[in-house]
Amino acid sequence: MTTTTTTAAPRASYTRPTGVVADVVTVFTREMRPLARDPFQVVFSMIQPLFFLALFAPLLPDGAFPGGVSALQWFVPGIVAMSCLMGTSMVGSNLLLEMQTGSHERLLVAPVRRSALLLGRAAKEIVPMLAQSAIIIAAVTPFSFELHLPGVLVGLAIMAVFAVGMASLSYVLALAAEGRDWMFWAVQQTFLFPVLLLAGMLLPVDDGPAWLRTLSALNPLTYVVDAERALFAGTWPAGTILAGVAAAAGVALVGLGVGIRAMRRQD
């Protein structure tokens, strides 16, 4: 039997104020731990993108794509975007679980800034996104995908910014849906495929009807995917890349802005 005296609190206080960066690192580290303990979970949200890669990409005819690139060369950036969108859009469900079980409340009482609770979580999503992209690229490089490393790295940097924004929006959805898991999933599933298809992820929208092209032009992911395609092909069209950067940055700014506000309204 243990004695009570062992847990008695010594009167010296351990606590000291922490800075914003330290708070973000605290939240980031906490989020990273389950992933580090079980790295295999990065594959979980990739199952569908990998099926598209294996069972849909072979149906695409070579030589039918802008720039005369191979079908795989054209398709892979879209799959990287799909994997990123699927992974980041569902992270809110972790927060839903934490709100439901009580650990989120514990963090709200801890001296961690509200903004850090969002920033740390959103920033962590870059890690699985990069891991998933690496797996996809590793899988296709032996085939008709030409690896242009500098372009891929810049492309993934843009995708990382987009991932932070999408993850933030997923957390906003979780905060709004608190206690109603079904609502979170209904909204997430409703948005996921239109956003993917309108970005020209599976097929180019260039030859589609005008209304579809208009919707596509309103979709920020379209610009991100266009920039990824250019960069993954080793080309550097300034306008396309800039548009992609702007779209990703826009999503990130909106996501973080709304997300931090939503997290602050928690009390």
Added chain:
Amino acid sequence: MTTPIIETQSLTKTFRVKKKTVEAVRSLDLRVEPGELVAFLGPNGAGKSTTLRMLTTLLPPTSGTARVAGYDVGRHQAEVRRHIGYVGQGNGAGHLQRGRDELLNQGRAYGMTAADTRARADVLIDGLDLGGVVDRTVSTLSGGQRRRLDITLGMIHAPELLFLDEPSTGLDPQNRAHLQEQIVGLHRAGTTIVLTTHYLDEADAMAQRVVVVDHGAIIADDTSEHLKGGLGVRVTLGFATAADAEAARGQVDAAGSTEAPVVTVQDGAPALVVRHRDGTTWAADAVRRLEAAGLVVTGLEVVRPTLDDVFLSLTGRSLREAGATDAGATTEEVAA
């Protein structure tokens, strides 16, 4: 007089539920001195948790003020948070995390060094008997293990003031006893503790001071002994016939009784029931007196009052009934 560690003035919280205003906490005035162990006792929906949530910065008060550890809960949330520990009703430890990881992370959140946190975590893990499970994923732990882990999370930074919201709910009797021991130990070491409970025996066993809350207001605030002392010990004397009981009523000394002797039937036998401030001595004296008068006492029962009796005498409802009837519109749910 020392500076209070908690001081509230007219602390009020109202919620709008289906176009009706629910007053969860009404004009609460509370003062807690450093080093106290205070139990908030009341049925579900009484406003205990809502009060705790305001004191821990989770809910902004509708009106009134509260200072915790010297800081206003509305204006200086960060300072309040740094000075308190909180164990809520849910699981503080994330279900996808491992227990020790959460402890290390919690220490980090409070600005502790990694070495301090590790050392302190080891002490707590040992003290709460979590050694075998702390490196497992939280979702695989039993309810009792998770609850103990939650409490270690609330204590990792050795807060001067610890709030515990229904810490023992869902624990088996052995774990409850174990937990009470830990809380009493913490209190002895100088930590101020505020806990909520609807277990009477728990408030009774641990707290020096019991604050009885009903319908969002404090209806009593005293030591458990004083609260019960006012009621007196219930003495039941059994007799063979109702006539004997009636005769006994004329013989016993009614001075000092908190409820005058009445003749009744208990367990199918005639009985004389008295509540007396010093019931045990009175009972022994009464038996002698009655024997001397030729009246035979056939049964004797002396029952000390419980906080349930206190609640009943304060509100006219038993604690259990109050919880059941109020469950439909619990303000705790609204607050959560």
